[in-house]
Amino acid sequence: MPMKVADRAKQELLNKIIVEKEYHSGEKLPNENRLAEELRVSRTSVREAIQFLVTQNVLEVRRGKGTFVTDHVDDSQGFGSKAALSLQNRRLRDIYELRYMLAPQAAYFAAKRATEAELENIIQIGKEIQEHSLESDEDMGNNEKFHMAIARATHNEFAVQLMQMIEDRLIEEFKAGEKRQVLYDSVLDDHKMIINYLKLRDADGARQAMALHMQHSMREYHIDSEEEGAV
Incomplete structure (x- = not known):
């Protein structure tokens, strides 16, 4: 039972933000097309990953401007672990x-x-x-x-x-x-x-x-x- 593509996209995008620090607090994410290429998934899976991380307060969508990493990511120690644990809870x-x-x-x-x-x-x-x-x-x-x-x-x-x-x-x-x-x-x-x-x-x-x-x-x-x- 392999991990669903959408779940893999959530995990990889979270890792890019929390672990690899590829995107920092306040930084705008690339558009969906580019993220889909980076994560090797469909735009639909990227959209689902973004929506999930918005619910976890990792990302925020600013109308007309794009998707940004929230300030909470840098301000709260262990914040990424909480989001990752939430994702694991859903899979479990x-x-x-x-x-x-x-x-x-x-x-x-x-x-x-x-x-x-x-x-x-x-x-x-x-x-x-x-x-x-x-x-x-x-x-x-x-x-x-x-x-x-x-x-x-x-x-x-x-x-x-x-x-x-x-x-x-x-x-x-x-x-x-x-x-x-x-x-x-x-x-x-x-x-x-x-x-x-x-x-x-x-x-x-x-x-x-x-x-x-x-x-x-x-x-x-x-x-x-x-x-x-x-x-």
Whole structure:
């Protein structure tokens, strides 16, 4: 699941202003055509990037004059990090929302279709997660294995492929951004509840438990799934 062109344009333009200092406070940006050439994207993506950075108070549009870097960029230490974090939050929200759409249904079908061997594998992974440090790299790997084991137990190849893309992109976002991926106590408790419903072959219960798990994860990372989409 590669980064969307518009998101890449936002990130690169932000880097030019905050990191590379190519454009300074009060300076006018080049026109959309030139920016599109520099960023190797369409004018539409440039326009979306500018609109986003305006909402973050990095840029301001002066009618009849053009787009300028605001004074806040130089005046506020760590300002660029806040804008970058906001962009990461949007990407994480998109990933978690897609995960929320898929994971509960995967748990539903896994409860119905999992073989005894697949169920035992899910249980074993759950035990390994409980035994390790909440912030260890091994634990993060087991967390991905847990969700992928449930996806495979659906016996639906497209669900497996889509879930793998989601999990891979989630790991990429945490590695690239400022937020650290951890497993909170509430998340670990959710795993136990999901496993219990899977063991009972209670498909509806497994679906509801997984939906609750997704909600808890989004809450722990302060991801608001109800907010408006990208401007």
